[in-house]
Amino acid sequence: MKNQELKINKSQIQEEFHNLLNYISEKDYNAYLVGGAVRDLVLGDTPNDFDFVVDKNIDQFTQSIAKYLKCKRIKFSNHGLSTYRLVNMEKNIFIDVTEFENQKDGLINDLSKRDFTINSMAIKITKDKDFLNTIIDPFNGISDLKNKILRYTDRNKVLDDPLRLLRLVRLSSKLDLQIDPKTLNYFKKQSYLINEVSKERVRDELIEIFTLKKTYESVLLLKDTNLLTFVFPFIADTLGVEQYGFHDKDVFNHQVAALYYVEKLIDDEVFGKLDKNSYSHDKNIIPYIKLATFFHDIGKPKTKKNTDDKISFISHEEVGSNIASEYLTGMKFSLKSTNYINKLIKNHLRLGHLISLSTEPSDKSLRKLQRDCGEFLLELVYLDFADFLSTSIYNSENYIDHFNKLSKIYFRIKNISTDLEQKYANVIDGHQIMEIFGLNEGPEVGRVLNAIENELINSGNMTKAKALKLAENLLKK
Secondary structure, three states: OOEEEOOOOHHHOOHHHHHHHHHHHOOOOOEEEEOHHHHHHHHOOOOOOEEEEEOOOHHHHHHHHHHHHOOEEEEEEEOOEEEEEEEEOOOOEEEEEEEOOOOOOHHHHHHHOOOEHHHOOEEEOOOOOOHHHEEEOOOOHHHHHHOOEEOEOOOOOHHHOOOHHHHHHHHHHHHOOEEOHHHHHHHHHOHHHHHHOOHHHHHHHHHHHHHOOOHHHHHHHHHHOOOHHHHOHHHHOOOOOOOOOOOOOOHHHHHHHHHHHHHHHHHOOOOOOOOOOEEEOOEEOHHHHHHHHHHOOOOHHHHOEEEOOEEEOOOHHHHHHHHHHHHHHHOOOOHHHHHHHHHHHHOOOHHHHHHHOOOOOOHHHHHHHHHHHHHHHHHHHHHHHHHHHOOOHHHHHOOHHHHHHHHHHHHHHHHHHHHHHHHHHHHOOHHHHHHHHOOOOOHHHHHHHHHHHHHHHHHOOOOHHHHHHHHHHHHHO
16 A cells, blocks of 8 residues: 655644544544545645545444534445435534445545545554554555646546536636646546536535636636536527627626626725625625626527617526526525525616716615615625626726726715615604504505605605605505
């Protein structure tokens, strides 16, 4: 068995997992740390995922660890092998444990079935205090990491799980690795196999990809590996769709450029800091903003019309929103993230329209925008500016005027929003409506409050007397 000695910095490992390794080392199990954790240790990174393989007694091993970590133990089949997943949601612990197949060279056989050489290394957990420094590396993963090469471990086994087609893109982007030509060509030819993977697993891998930096490069790699057509069929429709006029790119390349700009603008906090806290699927909001940006013009191929030597895409935002909704629902995205992406697509032209007016937009128009888009207004601002910058080289070099107008509108809306909240709060609330008109909690109360809010948006002012009169007339109908 091929071993390499490396000096692993134990401080890379989080305390809880370091204690776990020490706990296992004190037992008599023949256990190995495998996969991404070993790769991260070799790279000098902090591992987040810990997977183990054992040669026997997997039931006792997993019971022992589950008790130690206070984890729930779940048994499932992983490519024909019995695997346990240990889960502690509160501590965000997810550990997979697999038992060797009953044959000689069980460890090497297990490592040969892993996706890429950089993930096909292992560390035997022993009572030696320096056991982490001995890397079992039968497929030269350390050399490939050093040379920044992503290479399949075994061509005949690598696509036993076709999700690895997408994992190739994610790992290449995440670790900044060049894909081995033989691996790239083989994956391109087999790209259709991604259709065999469940929608949920594809969705989760895509979210991971759109969480990474330089997502636009990942999208281009999806195209180069022929995966784009299968994972985003409607995006493939935008390839070669020319726009002319103010645009110097086809629809596809315009959206890729917008993806580049939106990431950069958000990272630089050009319009302020976004709340990136947990959003959906235990990820932050960023992948969903990026997906909306990448999808924002997907309605253009279906709405393209040539009239009087001009090209138009009337209502492409509505059509695009519908396409996105159907796709996201089919891919099992949460209702929350689906609605969020749809709203950004559907409203992505509204700020640009206000900026293009020959006069300052009215307070009323800004109040309506706040009503419809207030919960994602900052994201809409970032999407609008990314859309503008990606339209043409001219725009990306002459952006000051657009930036100033956009900033002015954004801060006007923020001020209007604060004013509206104060006025609305001081007018009347649902409890008062129920008490005055003898209503029970229900849709009637909501209908009255919506009408009062809409009148406040239209007029910019509202008194309690006026609100009560409006409610009275509405309830008579």
